Amino acid sequence: MMTKPHFAFFDEGSKKEIRRTALKAVAIPGYQVPFASREMxxxxxxxxxxxxxxxxxxxxxxxxxxxxxxxDESVNAVSIKKLVQHTTGVSITEDTAAANIIQSRHRIPEKELREDQILILQVPNPEPLRKVEAREYLTKRMHAEDDYSGAWLLLFEQIMKYGRMSTGAEHPVYVNGRYVMTPSPIPRFDNPKMHQSKALILLGAGREKKIFAVPPYTDVKSMAFDDYPFAVESFEGKSCKLCGSTDVFLDEIIDPDTGERSYQCNDTSFCIEQLNKKEKEEVENSYV
Amino acid sequence: MMIDQIHDLQQVYRNILHSMSRPGNISKLNSITKKLKEEFPCNHAFFLSALTFLDAEVTFHVIANEVKKERLTEIISSYTMSKTDTVDQADFILMLQDAPEYQIEQAFIECKVGNLRDPQLSATWILESDLLSNSAGLSLSGPGINGVQQLQTGLSPSFWQKRNEKVKEYPLGIDVILADFSSQVACIPRTTSVMITEVV
Structure with missing residues (x-):
């Protein structure tokens, strides 16, 4: 016999603890609040x-x-959706505008989020200073003392080695001018979307047992030097081969046989929306 | 009690989270408070806020006149299994409207603000307020606010002065949840700069 799971999987005590933590995280933007991460x-x-x-x-x-x-259709996303729907019965959507809770791994949707939406980001490594210092009690002290020389040094070393800041993802940011935070492994392209975002952004690191947040309308500044300013990935002269969009984050796809390179929107629901819009226009124009 | 511990408290939480991430933004809990039939020594929105966050893992301290303090302490402990503690140790400070001035003062002096390593080990205040409205009284700005937000709380300017003293050393400080008699809640976290514009 299968017993019905409790609403939203957790017992109420666990929910309360996570809720208290998230509330503190919102009150201290960018600070990693420890919590008792549950076995999932x-x-x-x-x-x-x-x-x-x-x-x-x-x-x-x-x-x-x-x-x-x-x-929307990759394994991690589908498994999480299935679990949440099985335990809560909520409706699931792929349309960014129709959702009010968006859980994401490694991207912020292309479409601008609204005030009534909450973005939840999955974070594997929440500590921006971990590469500098392996001990948690020392990185905690660095955050306490506002000592981010280690984070600056990491970027400086990249400039020394490669002539530019070479962060592929999780380029560190200053939140509200106080805490340095990893924005989760989103590409640099998405960092500016966090600045003065209309939606509340919550970040959760289950393995590392940390919850942190960026409230809406909060300053989020990517770390950069005066002579080496922050720059997002450039897709100049490239466009999506399916929908033709420019000014979006593109995936590079290499044909294994011919070695030919093509580009495609990374945000699949955005791409489909553009295609549908185009199709609608075509149909409307062809109607005589 | 007719409220649903799972779904109703989830709604209360979402409303408080919304208000905490947008300081001064008023959320309404009418649809849930109307299910409460009992008489409590506090207003219904206040009671629901306490119910949402308190459990056996955290402690609370009530600031109110003797009679109400005793009753509220008893009710909160029996509903949530949360234990009462001294004002300098409590995770939640529950303050009713007719609280004696000396108790408020003492709470402001002694309550937890966290430490630099763990600023989250601070007290969260749940307050009973007058009718909340977005008319002039307090001028709020900071993270979560697009420009400036007005909030009228009915609490004395000296209360907000003391609160401002308590959050001077950011990230240390206290977070405040306000609950009024018409089932509205608003929040002021430690990051919010509160300017008192009311002339008394």
Whole structure:
């Protein structure tokens, strides 16, 4: 006999603890608040932090969207969606505008988020100073003392080695001018979307047992030097081969046989929306 | 009690989270408070806020006149299994409207603000307020606010002066949840700069 799971998987005590933590995280933007990360039915480091936030927030009337590297249909996204829907019965969507809770791994949707939406990001490594210092009690002290020379040094070393800041993802940011935070492994392209965002952004690291947040309308500044300013990935002269969009984050796809390079929108639901719009226009124009 | 511990408290939480991330933004809990039939020594929105966050893992301290203090302490402990503690140790400070001035003062002096390594080990204040409205009284700005937000709380300017003293050393400080008699809640976290514009 299968017993029915409790609403949103967790017992109420667990939800309360996560809720208290998330509230503190909102009150101290960018600060990693420790919490008692629960054992989840997915592996730690694969979105358990985000999943725990989603489950503590979600109610029966919510509409959930989960994306993994920009895609709605990849394994991580589908498994998380299935678990949440199985335990709560909420409706699931792929349309960014229709969702009010968006859990994401490694991307912020291309479409600008609204005030009534909450973005939840899954974070594998929440500590921007971990590469500088392996001991947690020392990185905690560095945050306490506002000592971010280590984070600056990491960027400086990249400039020395490669002539530019070479962060592929999780380029560190200053939140509200106080805490340095990893924005989760989003590409640099998405960092500016966090600045003065209309939606609340919650970040959860399940394996590392940390929850942190960026409230809406909060300053988020990517770390950069005066002579080496912050720059997002450039896709100049490139466009999506399916929908033709420019000014979006593109995936490079190399044909294994011919070696030919092509580009495609990383945010699949955005791409489909553009295609549908185009099709509608075509149909309207061809009607005589 | 007719409220649903799972779904109703989830709604209360979402409303408080919304208000905490947008300081001064008023959320309404009418649809849930109307299910409460009992008489409490506090208003219903206040009671629901306490119910949402308190459990056996955290402690609370009530600031109110003797009679109400005793009743509220008893009710909160029996509903949430949360234990009462001294004002300098409590995770939540529950303050009712007719609280004696000396108790408020003492709470402001002694309550937890966290330490630099763990600023989250601070007290969260849940306050009973007059009717909340977005008319002039306090001028709020900071993270979560697009420009400036007005908030009228009915609490004395000296209360907000003391609160401002308490959050001077950011990231240390206290976070405040306000609950009024018409089932509205608003929040002021430590990051918010509160300017008192009211002339008394």
């Amino acid at each position: 039915p997915i592996a730690r480091g694969w979105g358990t932090g985000g999943l725990q936030l989603t489950l503590s927030l979600i109610g029966r009337s919510d509409v959930l969207k989960v994306i993994d590297q920009g895609a």
